[in-house]
Amino acid sequence: MDFTSLAHHGCNIRRFYEAQDLISYFDMLNGSTYMNLVRHFWVRAHVYDRQAAKLEEHEKVLIDPTLEGNTREEMGLEPFTCTKIRSSIMGILVFISKRVISWVIRRASEGRFVSGLDNNKTSPWNEVVNRTMFNITKKGKYCDLSMEHKLLLKIQNENLLPKGGGGDQPSLDHRVFLHFFMTSEKANVPKYIFRHMIKTLRESQTIKRSWIPYGRLIS
Amino acid sequence: MFTDKQLDTMTGKIINGSTLRHMKLIRKEDYKKLETDVKESNVVSNLMQDFPPICMQDPLDVRVNFILRHYETTGETIRMEDVPVCMVVLFLLLLRRRGS
Numbered sequence: 001m002d003f004t005s006l007a008h009h010g011c012n013i014r015r016f017y018e019a020q021d022l023i024s025y026f027d028m029l030n031g032s033t034y035m036n037l038v039r040h041f042w043v044r045a046h047v048y049d050r051q052a053a054k055l056e057e058h059e060k061v062l063i064d065p066t067l068e069g070n071t072r073e074e075m076g077l078e079p080f081t082c083t084k085i086r087s088s089i090m091g092i093l094v095f096i097s098k099r100v101i102s103w104v105i106r107r108a109s110e111g112r113f114v115s116g117l118d119n120n121k122t123s124p125w126n127e128v129v130n131r132t133m134f135n136i137t138k139k140g141k142y143c144d145l146s147m148e149h150k151l152l153l154k155i156q157n158e159n160l161l162p163k164g165g166g167g168d169q170p171s172l173d174h175r176v177f178l179h180f181f182m183t184s185e186k187a188n189v190p191k192y193i194f195r196h197m198i199k200t201l202r203e204s205q206t207i208k209r210s211w212i213p214y215g216r217l218i219s
Numbered sequence: 220m221f222t223d224k225q226l227d228t229m230t231g232k233i234i235n236g237s238t239l240r241h242m243k244l245i246r247k248e249d250y251k252k253l254e255t256d257v258k259e260s261n262v263v264s265n266l267m268q269d270f271p272p273i274c275m276q277d278p279l280d281v282r283v284n285f286i287l288r289h290y291e292t293t294g295e296t297i298r299m300e301d302v303p304v305c306m307v308v309l310f311l312l313l314l315r316r317r318g319s
Binding site (some may be wrong): 002008038091210212215216 | 232234235236238243262
């Protein structure tokens with residue numbers, strides 16, 4: 001990300017990311033990406049959530065039925081603290097959690113988080129985001145966006161909530177996220193990134209989509 | 220082991236004034252390269268010799284595919300019994316081999 005070059009060409013958008021405390025994140029993106037490590041991490045990664053932890057306990061009980069009703073510690077398992085993406089690189093176990101992302105991007109995991117809107121046309125968020133993006137209550141078109149807002153959307157699609165394919169028709173969830181940036185209202189970016197990473201990982205495993213998001217962040 | 224094409228990964232993309240030109244947000248003649256522009260660079264890692272990237276803690280299909288690929292590219296066979304139990308064992312083996 002080259003904010004200086006963008007500002008020179010009349011698109012000074014640094015202030016939007018300063019308001020979200022994300023300058024450290026963008027500075028970090030300009031560093032090295034260790035592509036092989038990222039690939040090894042991603043192909044072996046799996047989501048360890050409450051459901052996976054329950055399954056782990058169930059397996060223990062299947063092996064030894066006397067363990068039923070015992071705590072995880074009594075079963076010889078680590079206590080479940082939070083959802084993680086677990087993997088191994090060269091046989092060494094590694095994991096990513098929301099807290100790890102927050103630490104890496106030097107940004108507290110706080111602010112608003114809105115998700116699961118699923119393009120619901122009756123959601124009150126439609127009016128809110130349309131007013132922010134197009135200054136009208138009806139849904140506008142991509143071409144109606146200002147230069148700064150088009151670029152904010154592009155950066156969102158490339159670096160914050162990366163996605164493949166075209167980016168000119170964002171979902172309601174993506175538009176709400178963009179709304180937080182445009183209005184400088186703090187969004188819980190580490191949580192957004194972590195949830196998006198989990199979603200993409202599940203997609204890559206269920207529909208065999210070979211796409212790795214956040215290569216630099218994982219490095 | 221995995222190519223960019225297989226995994227659809229991409230690095231080295233920089234969002235700058237040139238992006239604005241490609242997005243047709245500024246005119247071609249208005250774009251100017253600056254001395255301060257961020258540039259892409261490659262750094263070669265310090266590679267360790269004889270560092271097999273597999274051990275018995277890896278899933279079976281990963282080990283099998285690695286051994287097959289290794290045979291196709293080098294013609295050398297790796298027996299499953301020779302794959303180290305974990306990375307610590309591998310380090311000890313390598314140190315002993317280098318010491319002798």
